[in-house]
Amino acid sequence: MKHIKNTALVLVMALILPLIAITANAADAYGFAVKVSPQAVRPGGQAEVTVALTGYTAEAAAADGIRGLQVDITGIDTTKLTVVEKSTLIVDNSGPMSNTASYNASNKCVRLAYIHRSGSLPAPCEDVLKVVFQLDSALTGTGSITLPVTVKIQTFSRQITQTGEIIINYSDEIVPVINVDITWGNMQFEYSDGTWNTRTYSYDNPGWTDNGTGYVTAVNTGEAAATVQFVYNTDRTDISGSFTDGTSAIDEKVTINAGAQTTANLVLSGKPSEILDNTTIGTVTVTIGGE
Amino acid sequence: MSNYENEDSRQKKAIPILLIITALAVCVAVWALFFRDSGPVLTPDQAPVQEEVNAEAIEGDTGEKMESPQGGGSVSLTFSRDVDIDLSDETAYLIFANPGKSNQDMVLQIVVQDTVIVQSGTLKPGNQVTELKLLDKAAKRLSEGVYEGNFNVLYYHPETGEKAIVNTVIPITITVNE
Numbered sequence: 001m002k003h004i005k006n007t008a009l010v011l012v013m014a015l016i017l018p019l020i021a022i023t024a025n026a027a028d029a030y031g032f033a034v035k036v037s038p039q040a041v042r043p044g045g046q047a048e049v050t051v052a053l054t055g056y057t058a059e060a061a062a063a064d065g066i067r068g069l070q071v072d073i074t075g076i077d078t079t080k081l082t083v084v085e086k087s088t089l090i091v092d093n094s095g096p097m098s099n100t101a102s103y104n105a106s107n108k109c110v111r112l113a114y115i116h117r118s119g120s121l122p123a124p125c126e127d128v129l130k131v132v133f134q135l136d137s138a139l140t141g142t143g144s145i146t147l148p149v150t151v152k153i154q155t156f157s158r159q160i161t162q163t164g165e166i167i168i169n170y171s172d173e174i175v176p177v178i179n180v181d182i183t184w185g186n187m188q189f190e191y192s193d194g195t196w197n198t199r200t201y202s203y204d205n206p207g208w209t210d211n212g213t214g215y216v217t218a219v220n221t222g223e224a225a226a227t228v229q230f231v232y233n234t235d236r237t238d239i240s241g242s243f244t245d246g247t248s249a250i251d252e253k254v255t256i257n258a259g260a261q262t263t264a265n266l267v268l269s270g271k272p273s274e275i276l277d278n279t280t281i282g283t284v285t286v287t288i289g290g291e
Numbered sequence: 292m293s294n295y296e297n298e299d300s301r302q303k304k305a306i307p308i309l310l311i312i313t314a315l316a317v318c319v320a321v322w323a324l325f326f327r328d329s330g331p332v333l334t335p336d337q338a339p340v341q342e343e344v345n346a347e348a349i350e351g352d353t354g355e356k357m358e359s360p361q362g363g364g365s366v367s368l369t370f371s372r373d374v375d376i377d378l379s380d381e382t383a384y385l386i387f388a389n390p391g392k393s394n395q396d397m398v399l400q401i402v403v404q405d406t407v408i409v410q411s412g413t414l415k416p417g418n419q420v421t422e423l424k425l426l427d428k429a430a431k432r433l434s435e436g437v438y439e440g441n442f443n444v445l446y447y448h449p450e451t452g453e454k455a456i457v458n459t460v461i462p463i464t465i466t467v468n469e
Contacts, residue, residue, distance in 0.1 A: 186362025
């Protein structure tokens with residue numbers, strides 16, 4: 001009888017121990033990594049910081065899911081850095097109690113707070129927090145700014161606290177590089193004499209329509225602000241063109257900050273002096289300037 | 292004086308004139324061949340068949356394309372507004388890229404005071420240039436110093452080679468060194 005009891009105990013232990021070991025290993029494997037882009041920034045430029053979880057795979061989450069996550073980036077010196085953007089990258093549609101990124105200037109801290117009361121963080125999950133910093137343009141020379149990071153992870157079975165740092169390198173010797181994306185419609189315009197008015201014996205509402213194709217959009221995908229100007233070029237004297245933003249005319253340069261965009265709609269005026277069929281009547285020049 | 296003598300005298304006078312005319316013709320031919328200004332560089336209406344020889348693939352470019360409207364176009368530009376020109380090797384040193392997400396081929400011109408001094412071959416998406424050769428005789432028009440100029444960026448449909456209705460001008464600063 002005693003022999004049977006011992007065998008049963010060994011069997012039970014053999015079944016339970018691996019589960020305990022998996023749970024412990026899963027939680028131990030959780031960590032975090034930091035990415036800074038670009039590797040070095042010009043003063044006045046922007047650095048994008050992404051904090052990512054490591055080891056949070058579907059298997060690890062099944063063993064011991066994350067119910068709470070707090071990421072603190074501290075020591076943000078506002079004389080050198082401005083927080084331009086902070087956002088959570090966690091996508092969780094299951095109704096977490098909290099999934100927000102916030103910035104407290106007096107505490108010099110950006111915080112991501114994720115809490116799930118009943119469920120856990122969907123797995124796999126890597127990137128959790130994005131922060132965009134703008135470096136002060138008065139910085140000179142070459143150097144770096146270090147920001148401490150603390151990540152607290154609450155799983156179903158334990159709490160893990162890890163620390164690290166973010167290093168933002170800067171140099172005023174970096175050649176400033178501008179990145180701009182430009183998209184344009186097929187610019188198909190049609191002229192109509194309008195509707196014949198039998199009372200006035202004239203056409204009402206003559207003019208051009210573009211069916212939503214006469215536009216140019218410029219997106220600043222770089223780190224520094226840029227300017228754009230839209231110009232319609234033609235040798236014709238019967239048809240002229242100008243740009244609007246939908247409500248008012250765009251005659252001057254438009255400043256687009258990093259990450260922002262602007263769209264200019266081409267508006268034609270003037271009655272064509274001849275029949276035009278798929279004829280190019282002008283071109284558009286987009287001039288991209290610096291800050 | 293006989294008619295024969297008159298004819299002989301006229302022929303003798305004509306010889307130096309013919310020699311002068313011949314010499315002038317030779318001078319004009321030499322000038323036309325070697326010294327005449329070849330005129331402004333014209334912008335191609337179709338993309339050059341020749342791809343830019345200095346083009347290099349952009350490291351790590353995934354080539355994932357931007358959305359492009361039907362019949363329209365979409366391009367991405369990466370550049371620096373500072374250009375250096377070394378007259379000793381007649382080369383412009385620059386940063387200009389046509390990232391892989393673009394949907395158009397590009398031709399880059401560098402223009403100074405309405406004169407095109409550099410014109411690249413076709414720059415396909417996913418490629419960049421850090422140096423371009425000056426056009427013939429462009430070096431003779433430049434001297435050491437700083438110039439304000441422009442990048443003139445022309446877009447071409449990658450399959451038909453047709454020039455797009457939109458182009459881009461980028462003001463740049465050019466430093467010329469001897």
